[in-house]
Amino acid sequence: xxxxxxxxxxxxxxxxxxxxxxxxxxxxxxxxxxxxxxxxxxxxxxxxxxxxxxxxxxxxxxxxxxxxxxxxxxxxxxxxxxxxxxxxxxxxxxxxxxxxxxxxxxxxxxxxxxxxxxxxxxxxxxxxxxxxxxxxxxxxxxxxxxxxxxxxxxxxxxxxxxxxxxxxxxxxxxxxxxxxxxxxxxxxxxxxxxxxxxxxxxxxxxxxxxxxxxxxxx
Amino acid sequence: xxxxxxxxxxxxxxxxxxxxxxxxxxxxxxxxxxxxxxxxxxxxxxxxxxxxxxxxxxxxxxxxxxxxxxxxxxxxxxxxxxxxxxxxxxxxxxxxxxxxxxxxxxxxxxxxxxxxxxxxxxxxxxxxxxxxxxxxxxxxxxxxxxxxxxxxxxxxxxxxxxxxxxxxxxxxxxxxxxxxxxxxxxxxxxxxxxxxxxxxxxxxxxxxxxxxxxxxxxxxxxxxxxxxxxxxxxxxxxxxxxxxxxxxxxxxxxxxxxxxxxxxxxxxxxxxxxxxxxxxxxxxxxxxxxxxxxxxxxxxxxxxxxxxxxxxxxxxxxxxxxxxxxxxxxxxxxxxxxxxxxxxxxxxxxxxxxxxxxxxxxxxxxxxxxxxxxxxxxxxxxxxxxxxxxxxxxxxxxxxxxxx
Numbered sequence: 129x130x131x132x133x134x135x136x137x138x139x140x141x142x143x144x145x146x147x148x149x150x151x152x153x154x155x156x157x158x159x160x161x162x163x164x165x166x167x168x169x170x171x172x173x174x175x176x177x178x179x180x181x182x183x184x185x186x187x188x189x190x191x192x193x194x195x196x197x198x199x200x201x202x203x204x205x206x207x208x209x210x211x212x213x214x215x216x217x218x219x220x221x222x223x224x225x226x227x228x229x230x231x232x233x234x235x236x237x238x239x240x241x242x243x244x245x246x247x248x249x250x251x252x253x254x255x256x257x258x259x260x261x262x263x264x265x266x267x268x269x270x271x272x273x274x275x276x277x278x279x280x281x282x283x284x285x286x287x288x289x290x291x292x293x294x295x296x297x298x299x300x301x302x303x304x305x306x307x308x309x310x311x312x313x314x315x316x317x318x319x320x321x322x323x324x325x326x327x328x329x330x331x332x333x334x335x336x337x338x339x340x341x342x343x344x345x346x
Numbered sequence: 347x348x349x350x351x352x353x354x355x356x357x358x359x360x361x362x363x364x365x366x367x368x369x370x371x372x373x374x375x376x377x378x379x380x381x382x383x384x385x386x387x388x389x390x391x392x393x394x395x396x397x398x399x400x401x402x403x404x405x406x407x408x409x410x411x412x413x414x415x416x417x418x419x420x421x422x423x424x425x426x427x428x429x430x431x432x433x434x435x436x437x438x439x440x441x442x443x444x445x446x447x448x449x450x451x452x453x454x455x456x457x458x459x460x461x462x463x464x465x466x467x468x469x470x471x472x473x474x475x476x477x478x479x480x481x482x483x484x485x486x487x488x489x490x491x492x493x494x495x496x497x498x499x500x501x502x503x504x505x506x507x508x509x510x511x512x513x514x515x516x517x518x519x520x521x522x523x524x525x526x527x528x529x530x531x532x533x534x535x536x537x538x539x540x541x542x543x544x545x546x547x548x549x550x551x552x553x554x555x556x557x558x559x560x561x562x563x564x565x566x567x568x569x570x571x572x573x574x575x576x577x578x579x580x581x582x583x584x585x586x587x588x589x590x591x592x593x594x595x596x597x598x599x600x601x602x603x604x605x606x607x608x609x610x611x612x613x614x615x616x617x618x619x620x621x622x623x624x625x626x627x628x629x630x631x632x633x634x635x636x637x638x639x640x641x642x643x644x645x646x647x648x649x650x651x652x653x654x655x656x657x658x659x660x661x662x663x664x665x666x667x668x669x670x671x672x673x674x675x676x677x678x679x680x681x682x683x684x685x686x687x688x689x690x691x692x693x694x695x696x697x698x699x700x701x702x703x704x705x706x707x708x709x710x711x712x713x714x715x716x717x718x719x720x721x722x723x724x725x726x727x728x729x730x731x732x733x734x735x736x737x738x739x740x741x742x743x744x745x746x747x748x749x750x
Contacts, residue, residue: 243442248432341488
């Protein structure tokens with residue numbers, strides 16, 4: 129580990145770290161926010177479940193690099209815009225979570241759903257105030273996977289020139305032309321892990337706060 | 347007879363109601379029925395008879411294919427279903443509590459839906475918690491921390507929270523063990539005595555139906571109403587072969603439930619306190635410090651002068667409390683190793699014993715004279731009498747639990 133190199137480049141590393149945090153964070157949050165209504169539609173209107181879930185599956189299969197390159201042509205964003213990364217990762221998060229949301233809502237026991245109906249909840253109110261709160265632990269588990277996967281996918285954005293921790297990997301590669309120089313690569317890996325762990329802990333905390341009933345024991 | 351509070355509302359009328367499911371099953375076939383207010387009507391029948399479908403049509407969780415349903419003369423489709431449902435209590439089989447809400451949160455559901463303030467809804471919820479016999483500290487717990495019986499009580503409290511005139515109960519006690527089921531049934535009888543709601547109760551268990559119902563609607567497979575009447579009428583004069591077969595071969599024995607045993611002579615019975623030395627011979631009745639019966643001991647098999655220990659006891663079965671029926675008296679006599687049935691007072695203390703001969707005589711008289719009046723005597727107890735009875739029954743439960 130070359131500490132001198134790290135301190136020489138600390139300003140760059142710092143801004144890449146913050147950009148990485150921002151890109152992965154924003155796309156995870158946007159993906160979650162969009163997946164909730166779509167997942168509820170897939171749950172509430174049974175016939176929409178197969179097309180929505182299949183579409184999500186296909187979307188998730190498109191390689192990220194292809195999506196990064198295609199998006200500007202499809203929606204008119206600039207080639208180097210970080211927006212491409214945000215949109216692509218939001219779509220991946222969405223694709224992953226739509227199914228999770230729909231299935232988590234489906235997993236709410238029938239007698240709970242029926243009793244909400246019998247108490248006089250309107251369908252939407254029942255969905256938002258009975259089924260959705262009960263689905264939080266499962267949706268949260270899906271969100272943890274999506275968040276960590278986004279942290280790693282953001283790095284691919286380097287290939288279209290978006291500034292974030294991925295720069296450390298290309299830099300490491302370039303500096304290794306005349307003999308191995310792994311310092312940037314190790315720094316990139318460690319900092320990515322720091323972001324992933326932070327996201328994971330944050331989501332876990334959110335789940336715990338939102339579902340105190342999950343922690344009780346008899 | 348004390349006046350009890352009564353909501354003069356909640357008459358439910360089925361007019362030629364049929365329900366055919368999309369798969370072609372005819373669940374309910376031309377049901378016409380008037381469910382009286384302020385009383386418990388039990389829809390009872392084998393699976394597939396349409397009893398649950400009929401119940402769920404009352405609060406429009408299922409809509410009929412034909413016919414209509416009226417509440418106090420008003421078509422139930424005249425207001426949006428969610429509003430209708432807020433005025434009708436509903437208790438489902440496994441309680442169906444919201445696992446993510448505390449007990450108080452669950453009970454406060456409908457008061458909050460109808461626009462009560464949070465504070466008022468919480469106060470109302472605490473009041474109901476107490477009303478269904480649960481300790482206040484359970485209010486902060488989550489449903490997963492309660493036993494099945496406690497959950498079901500919370501389910502009843504939640505259904506009653508907005509004080510609806512009608513309470514629908516969909517096989518509410520079928521998933522709990524028999525001892526708890528008996529407790530819940532007794533609790534429902536007590537509550538209904540205080541509240542006088544229009545209760546519609548669904549069960550497949552004829553014993554439960556006879557115990558809880560003021561009226562029984564016996565339903566046959568295919569959604570046909572086979573008979574509608576008081577339990578005594580149904581047991582004494584089944585309308586057709588189906589009803590006769592459904593109420594079963596024991597119906598003569600069940601009908602004894604409607605004959606009061608209060609006139610049976612109670613003979614003095616010498617008792618021995620647990621832990622005291624044994625004197626005498628034959629079967630002796632052992633009591634605890636409060637004179638409550640603990641069991642029987644055979645003095646002929648017990649070393650004379652030795653104290654009676656718990657393990658020496660042959661545990662007895664049924665006890666006859668004041669207000670009990672000839673059926674209970676008969677069972678008390680038959681389940682006692684001495685052949686003498688134990689009668690207790692309202693506090694659970696031994697009054698004496700019943701002679702089998704007297705009991706058989708009473709059974710014979712009940713069978714030959716018809717007993718509808720005795721049935722009403724039993725059902726219309728005053729609140730105090732009922733409380734006493736419940737206390738005595740709890741004593742009996744204790745004895746029978748020890749016998750397990």
